[in-house]
Amino acid sequence: MTQFVRNAWYVAAWSTEIDDELRRFTILGDHVVMFRKTDGTVAALEDRCPHRLLPLSRGKRVGDTVQCGYHGLTFDCSGACVRVPGQANLPKSARVDAFPIVENHGIVWIWMGDPTRADPETVFDMPEFSDPNWAVHHGDALHLESHYLNVAENLVDPAHVSFVHPTTLGNAASENVPVHVQTEGEAIVAWRWIRDGEPIGFFKAFGGFTGNVDRWHYYYLYTPCTAVIDFGSIETERQCREEDRGDGVRIFALHFMTPVTETHTIDRWMHIRNAAIDDPEAATRMDAMFRTAFAEDKAILEAVQSEELRPQKRRPLRIAIDRGPLVYRKRINDLLELERTEDIASDPSMAIIYHD
Amino acid sequence: MTQFVRNAWYVAAWSTEIDDELRRFTILGDHVVMFRKTDGTVAALEDRCPHRLLPLSRGKRVGDTVQCGYHGLTFDCSGACVRVPGQANLPKSARVDAFPIVENHGIVWIWMGDPTRADPETVFDMPEFSDPNWAVHHGDALHLESHYLNVAENLVDPAHVSFVHPTTLGNAASENVPVHVQTEGEAIVAWRWIRDGEPIGFFKAFGGFTGNVDRWHYYYLYTPCTAVIDFGSIETERQCREEDRGDGVRIFALHFMTPVTETHTIDRWMHIRNAAIDDPEAATRMDAMFRTAFAEDKAILEAVQSEELRPQKRRPLRIAIDRGPLVYRKRINDLLELERTEDIASDPSMAIIYHD
Amino acid sequence: MTQFVRNAWYVAAWSTEIDDELRRFTILGDHVVMFRKTDGTVAALEDRCPHRLLPLSRGKRVGDTVQCGYHGLTFDCSGACVRVPGQANLPKSARVDAFPIVENHGIVWIWMGDPTRADPETVFDMPEFSDPNWAVHHGDALHLESHYLNVAENLVDPAHVSFVHPTTLGNAASENVPVHVQTEGEAIVAWRWIRDGEPIGFFKAFGGFTGNVDRWHYYYLYTPCTAVIDFGSIETERQCREEDRGDGVRIFALHFMTPVTETHTIDRWMHIRNAAIDDPEAATRMDAMFRTAFAEDKAILEAVQSEELRPQKRRPLRIAIDRGPLVYRKRINDLLELERTEDIASDPSMAIIYHD
Known part of the structure; x- marks a missing residue:
């Protein structure tokens, strides 16, 4: 199945x-x-x-x-x-x-x-695609030898950034910062702020920050296969409120997952930014940084997939940072159950069940 | 099984x-x-x-x-x-x-x-092997990642020639010419004549025709695994009757299929010709043309095999040109059924069934 | 299982x-x-x-x-x-x-x-490891695409030497020399002496013999996965008794098999010798000879493994030289049966069985 x-x-x-x-x-x-x-x-x-x-x-x-x-x-x-x-x-x-x-x-x-x-009408869209204050740039089609559920979980999981991307998207300062999770309509949102820290490699290279910054990661995951990662940085002295993060250097990293087979997924990623919008070189530099980071994810996810296909001796351990992934799995399972039920309902050979 | x-x-x-x-x-x-x-x-x-x-x-x-x-x-x-x-x-x-x-x-x-x-005595033979008016030439052992039944069907199927071999053994003029099928003892025969057409690439290169020709393809398939393709061309103005095709330039392409595994078949092919019989160069040129054409078959048959091994959502469609293949499948199934029945009859543990 | x-x-x-x-x-x-x-x-x-x-x-x-x-x-x-x-x-x-x-x-x-x-205390050891009259040398980790049981059997089987290693460890003179088998505590021992023969390639190169020698092969197999092959040669005229083979040129070839998967085994081999013990070049030359011989085993064992994974039409034939391997298989099966029984006994869900 x-x-x-x-x-x-x-x-x-x-x-x-x-x-x-x-x-x-x-x-x-x-x-x-x-x-x-x-x-x-x-x-x-x-x-x-x-x-x-x-x-x-x-x-x-x-x-x-x-x-x-x-x-x-x-x-x-x-x-x-x-x-x-x-x-x-x-x-x-x-x-x-x-x-x-x-x-x-x-x-x-x-x-x-x-x-x-x-x-x-239900195709994914967001206003920044059509807003001249934002620059839209299409990235790559990254192939992963991994089930899409594992790829998706990684995209509602801010906690992995500190360990998988220590030199690009994260750093050790954030290892113990807790993650918030909530649902907003169709989206599952997992986020955290790392306040008053050194800028990470990405924003050193791209944002031109020199002093300490507040940094945010908001992961929006839409079932089944679209993720938007809203992340950015702003000078700590500006005391940015969560809802004002458009005042900082802000990037949306979009991930569109296409399940190919049960062990192969394509992640087409792109980004939308509110800074250096007239500078195509900036997009090229960002691509390079993303490629480095996503290659780190790919290595992890393919190793995980390989282990999942082997015999399991234990029940998987669930910890505090798994809330986002757990909500996602539940939503997917509900959708699958619904499709199976509808298939039975529309199968003529099962008609007798609905007879009365 | x-x-x-x-x-x-x-x-x-x-x-x-x-x-x-x-x-x-x-x-x-x-x-x-x-x-x-x-x-x-x-x-x-x-x-x-x-x-x-x-x-x-x-x-x-x-x-x-x-x-x-x-x-x-x-x-x-x-x-x-x-x-x-x-x-x-x-x-x-x-x-x-x-x-x-x-x-x-x-x-x-x-x-x-x-x-x-x-x-x-039941080994395949044909008189042209031993007739000095014919030149016999052994070709290659072509490996196909395909079940032998698919390879064999292709060899009792004149209709594919127009689409698979448009520049070598066929051309677009024959696309809608209907196929005749009948059985002649052990052979299933599928054939068609394309009258008054431009010579195909093969006979342009080999037969030296300049004007229009009548062209024939007769596919003889002997169960389980031998095929003889009798094909040739003759000037249209000579008004050749079907039984007089020895008057034209005539070639027998022989195919001996050896099932290796359920997904691998060797097709050993050779040819016998009534023209340029003292010219070994002619055989070499014909080999080259056949290799081109059979590589086209191989590409098609391996793609078909690959799809056959995947899940099927529909019953396969059967159309008019499938008569030859359908007779062949029926004959193979009858032979397999016979062998299974005989195996049971000769199995001592089943002896009680035949007791009386 | x-x-x-x-x-x-x-x-x-x-x-x-x-x-x-x-x-x-x-x-x-x-x-x-x-x-x-x-x-x-x-x-x-x-x-x-x-x-x-x-x-x-x-x-x-x-x-x-x-x-x-x-x-x-x-x-x-x-x-x-x-x-x-x-x-x-x-x-x-x-x-x-x-x-x-x-x-x-x-x-x-x-x-x-x-x-x-x-x-x-039950880890394998032998006194020669710590005896200054013996030189200890670690060899390679040889990977074999073979089940460990087949590799182990090969190491309690002196008879294969004449056919698999005709130019290195054996020669045709020994083809019909019978094999003795007995158990000595944990070890299964299979051995034979080839008396008064030309030295084999190994001892020509290493022992410096010129005239005829008595040659011995003692294969000690310890369940599950350790083998010690005691082999050597001595001048025939010295009329060596079996228990005095330390007087000759004597080599212990040790094989430690590590089952990796059901079709992959690592054989880590080393040797201990009582001749040329201060000559590291001798160890290097012996390594080269062993590598040649073990590559011969590897080719055989991998071909056997490949056949074992295919359908079997006959019961395997057992012959006189199989006594050592048969005792080994029996011991392994007894150990496996014991482990399964103990697993059941320690499984709480099976507790009712032992209730009284």
Whole structure:
């Protein structure tokens, strides 16, 4: 049984990853072929011909249709078969799944569940994407050999920063600073302030601070797979209140997790900043710092994944800093349970249960 | 449960692949050690010492016997143990299987089933092998990461040629030409004529045609694993009848499939031609063209195999051009069912069923 | 069900393999982190944090404690958790296993079973280790892709020498010399003398013999995983009695097998000699000869392992020379049965069985 929530929007790709060519992506364990139609919008189809199972991505485009590379069966962007060479009629069962797509802010979102439920209004957005006082910059697609649940937990966990990123995003001063956790609607928020400390490497390099600063980390995790990390620093003497952190140097690090398989996740990350917004070099320098830090996460998460796949002798220990991850696991389990229940309800073979 | 028919002749190797050395081959999932005896004939034994399981191919030849490389147990070419170092008696159970072999036309055939049923008269042959008006040329041993059933289906399927081999063996003109299928004794035959068309790349390069030609493809598939593809071209103005295609430039492409494992097949291919029979360069040029085309098949078949091993959400779609493959699958299933039934009948523990 | 006897001493490493760094070793399928404490003794802990499963070897040493690299949980060398960052209390279940260690003669021994049973007095020793008339030399850690039972059997099997090592440790003259087997307390002993023969390659190179010699091989196998091979040569004219073989050139080849996984074993080998004891070059030359011979064993054992993992059609054949291995298998099975029985007896959920 997978732990993939299907009725949700996932990031399929950066807009720049998709062009006229047929390209295969793997999302929630399924292969999807994507390409840009002649009108520039993105099409996404099940990447398997229903005849002899050849991936459609091994075939070729014919206008806005896809022709299988084995026997030429051809499908339009709704998934309907429009040609079977060697015969006049088109069998009803000759079709593939088509997946709803929304593209905005340079991000391609896909809906892998029941297409009738896909509501474009529920795609993640935040006002800073469209605000000229903020600079938006797309980063990388980081591949992790790790279950997405482990990657997500790491993104609602400010405590790991002191130990995993001691020279980049954290330092030893914060090791014992407690973490606050609460839920805000769909988001789980975990945060802490480290007051009156030396600036961390990131803000030394980027913010130009010389004296002591107050530093904050707010981790917002939206189920199933979007995280926003609001972090920044401000001179301690300015006595910044929590709600005024826009006065400081503030960065949103966005992480869009795409579960590929049960042991492989892509983390597409980007950042939005309120400082040096006209300086593209600043974005490049930030990318470099993030790459160093995220490589540290990757090493940890892949080692954890490897151990999870081995036999377990003990029940896992839960400690105070696990509150955010525990709330997240609970929400995911509730969603999975809901999807299973609905699958049973909509399965005709189970109809007798609802008879009366 | 494997899908290997055991009571049949399979190509074990080209004659040139076997010499005085002990060499391991894997056929129907079993390891076989083969070598030429001092009289030049080929011996084939189970490649596993019954004592500590070391492959006999890791040992050495002692005359026409094989000595295990671990403790020196020695077997003759009938599979009988003739020496156990350190003891005088030879345990009855000390033996390995020996496999019947037939060698002709540069091909080594092996029988992996009940040796009492191996009839050399039933080995595949065709008169052109021995006819001086035809030139016989051995090609390669092409390895495919694909189940043999998928490879075989491809060899009774003229329709794929237009899409998989558009620049070599086919072209777009034939996409909608229907396929005829019938059975002729042991053979399943699928064929079509493409009349009055431009010559395909193969015959442009090889036949020297300049004007339009009639082109034929006849696929003969013999269960379980031999295919003969009779294809050729002739000037359209000669109005060739089907039975007179020997008047044109005609080539038999022979494919001998050897199932190695459930996901690995060797296709040993060769060709016999009625043109340029004294020109060895012609064979070399044909090899090059075939290699290009068969690499196209290999790419398709391996992608199909990969998808077959993944979860299936739908029943496979069957279309008009599948008649040849469907007859083939039916014949294989009948043979497998027969072998299973006979195994039960010959199993002493099941004897009570046949008591009366 | 594994075939690992847990209540026994195993060689974890040569002393030279362990230093101040956290290093991971895999023993009986379990990961262990080892390092030298500030007092120079060796600590060995379960290599997995009980919180989020990160291997402790990915963390860092803080004095004689180990700090996890993910969230900073810290463990002392008894396995007790001494710090959980972000909270004051230490959960009782926050601990890892610690393994008893004995180090002597340059060898680090570990006890993977019930620590209350670990008796340092039962660690393997032999007087020649401490006798100035003998030269002790540590060899390599040879990795074999083979179950330890197969490696061990090879070390109570003088008969394989003639066939596996014809140019190094054996020769054809001994092929039919019978093997004697008996038990001497904990040891299974298999031996044979080859009288009045040409010296083998090893003693030609090392012993300087020119005429014929009497040669002996005594294989002592101690369950579960220690073997001592006493072999040597003496001039035939001296008419050496079995108990006087110390008069000849005598070598003890010691093999300490460490089961890593069910298909991977490390064989740490060393030798002790009574000739050329002040000549370090002699040890280097012997190492070279042993490496050649053990590479021959490795090739055989890995081929055997590969066959064992495939389907078996026959019952394995047992022959006269198998007596030593058969006694060994019986002893291992008895130990495994005993450990299973004791596990049940100490399992509270099975208490009712022993109620009366």
